[in-house]
Amino acid sequence: MAVNVLVVAGGGARSAITRLLADERVRVIDSPRHADVMLVVGSVPVEFGPALRAVHDQLAAPRAVRWWTASPQQLPGIPHAASITGADPVPELRAALDDEPHGVLQPDEPPTEWRGEGPYGTGGEGMMGGTPYGRPMVMTGDDLRDGLALDPLSLTVGPLLSPLPTGLVLDVSLQGDVLVKVEVRDSPFANNPATWRGTEPPWTDLDSPPPLRDGRTVDVDISISELETWRVRHHLGSVARTLRLAGLDALARRTARMAVADPLPAPSRIRRLDGWLARVGLRGLLDGVAAIGPDTFTDGLIARAAGTAVDQRIDDPAYADLGFHVVTHGGGDALDRMRQRLSEAAQAVQLAGRAERRATSIDRAEGSHGPLADHADCGLRLLQALPSLLLGMEWGDAVTTIDSLDLDMSLMARARRTGSGVLN
Amino acid sequence: MAVLTAFTAAFVVALGAAGLAWLVRVRDATWDVPGVPWPVAHPVLGGHEPPTHAWNRFHARWYPMSLVLVAFEMEMMVMYPWAVVYVEVGVKALVEMAVFLSLLGLGLAYAWREGVFTWQ
Numbered sequence: 001m002a003v004n005v006l007v008v009a010g011g012g013a014r015s016a017i018t019r020l021l022a023d024e025r026v027r028v029i030d031s032p033r034h035a036d037v038m039l040v041v042g043s044v045p046v047e048f049g050p051a052l053r054a055v056h057d058q059l060a061a062p063r064a065v066r067w068w069t070a071s072p073q074q075l076p077g078i079p080h081a082a083s084i085t086g087a088d089p090v091p092e093l094r095a096a097l098d099d100e101p102h103g104v105l106q107p108d109e110p111p112t113e114w115r116g117e118g119p120y121g122t123g124g125e126g127m128m129g130g131t132p133y134g135r136p137m138v139m140t141g142d143d144l145r146d147g148l149a150l151d152p153l154s155l156t157v158g159p160l161l162s163p164l165p166t167g168l169v170l171d172v173s174l175q176g177d178v179l180v181k182v183e184v185r186d187s188p189f190a191n192n193p194a195t196w197r198g199t200e201p202p203w204t205d206l207d208s209p210p211p212l213r214d215g216r217t218v219d220v221d222i223s224i225s226e227l228e229t230w231r232v233r234h235h236l237g238s239v240a241r242t243l244r245l246a247g248l249d250a251l252a253r254r255t256a257r258m259a260v261a262d263p264l265p266a267p268s269r270i271r272r273l274d275g276w277l278a279r280v281g282l283r284g285l286l287d288g289v290a291a292i293g294p295d296t297f298t299d300g301l302i303a304r305a306a307g308t309a310v311d312q313r314i315d316d317p318a319y320a321d322l323g324f325h326v327v328t329h330g331g332g333d334a335l336d337r338m339r340q341r342l343s344e345a346a347q348a349v350q351l352a353g354r355a356e357r358r359a360t361s362i363d364r365a366e367g368s369h370g371p372l373a374d375h376a377d378c379g380l381r382l383l384q385a386l387p388s389l390l391l392g393m394e395w396g397d398a399v400t401t402i403d404s405l406d407l408d409m410s411l412m413a414r415a416r417r418t419g420s421g422v423l424n
Numbered sequence: 425m426a427v428l429t430a431f432t433a434a435f436v437v438a439l440g441a442a443g444l445a446w447l448v449r450v451r452d453a454t455w456d457v458p459g460v461p462w463p464v465a466h467p468v469l470g471g472h473e474p475p476t477h478a479w480n481r482f483h484a485r486w487y488p489m490s491l492v493l494v495a496f497e498m499e500m501m502v503m504y505p506w507a508v509v510y511v512e513v514g515v516k517a518l519v520e521m522a523v524f525l526s527l528l529g530l531g532l533a534y535a536w537r538e539g540v541f542t543w544q
Binding site: 033106107111135148153156 | 462463469470471474479480481
């Protein structure tokens, strides 16, 4: 029986989560109410405490929480969370089902008193006056689509809402399903990464590209074989995550297995998956959603998926030796970005196989979103463009869009710290 | 006397229906099911609480609905007298109605493409 796990991705969690996706004993799910256990992976800022408590209270009994980190500590916000330090978390996740039931951590009170204004508590704005059941009613506001003024629902979609990247906080306003206002709030990861609690889980090989991982400086060469291997695993992990979001769990598991496979999977297998996607198209889910034109982003994978042939590797003589050619797709919608990731992964397998001892430098290396040296800036630009991208979309399409951008909030925060775009 | 019996009967039926409705009522997790704490009943938003209720109104967007109504109501209007004379007239009536329906089907196809039937 698969354990239903709600995953919270802290710093350095990407590799571990890809391995969870590849594991058939675990089912990664999106809702706390459906979860057997909440698994927090990696290092966690203290600012997550209130959000963790809120999600913990919504878990199904026995509200088991585990923290997968190499250094056991107390999880911010949840005192009863036990640590998992080993490489295989599944036995301990299964054992978590037998935990003693835990009570709610937040105070059991209504948000505000049920009372309106005036001597009898019946006055105030809104349809019923005052604050029924502890909250005020929605007031009218303008609709984007036409001149009607009805009730937009304002929400703060928090740092731990599962299909969205952990740490992304959006203030949204919805008219029905349609987003009429989107603002990106500061992520809880934005503070100093040195103050985050805990460390990465035992698996971190897919997380950051080689130079960022080992703390090398800009003057040292990067092995092309390592860089391209990282690229294969990173992109296959993204595709696995998107497939799980699409509901194709078995296909997501196969793709995640390809991502963690050692040696790397054959390019033909990756191309077969790409071909299947081209035929099936996941129409309605990915096809035609979130078309990002070539002028919105001019760097990296997103621009290449929109048809612009921009890549750091074009001018690199080491890559020219290996027979590198730029891959692009037209259109720039979510399906094109997914196929772009698969095509680049297939090509990267071949480059890694041929590379032998060739090397490149940080300022000429191509990362997952754009030039490796600009990793933090690319992420920030994506976040700044999110509001204009998502405005007017339906909620389902918005989630697909955000997932297709492959944001990693914790990695962006760590990269931003050193200012040069490179992790320390 | 008959009025009184009728009135009593109506009253009893109404009470019975109300009683049945009360028996099958939907129980709100926050208020009717004992022991559900407030933090559990909060909607899943990933860490923040919603500032308002979600009891918001949706506009029925009457204009496209009126156009669709006109199209199919008029079709109904024709079909009623057609049904009466259909048996005597025979195949000719069938063919005429098929033509009429296909023309209206074009209108339906147009409305479909314009997204009138999607819920948003």
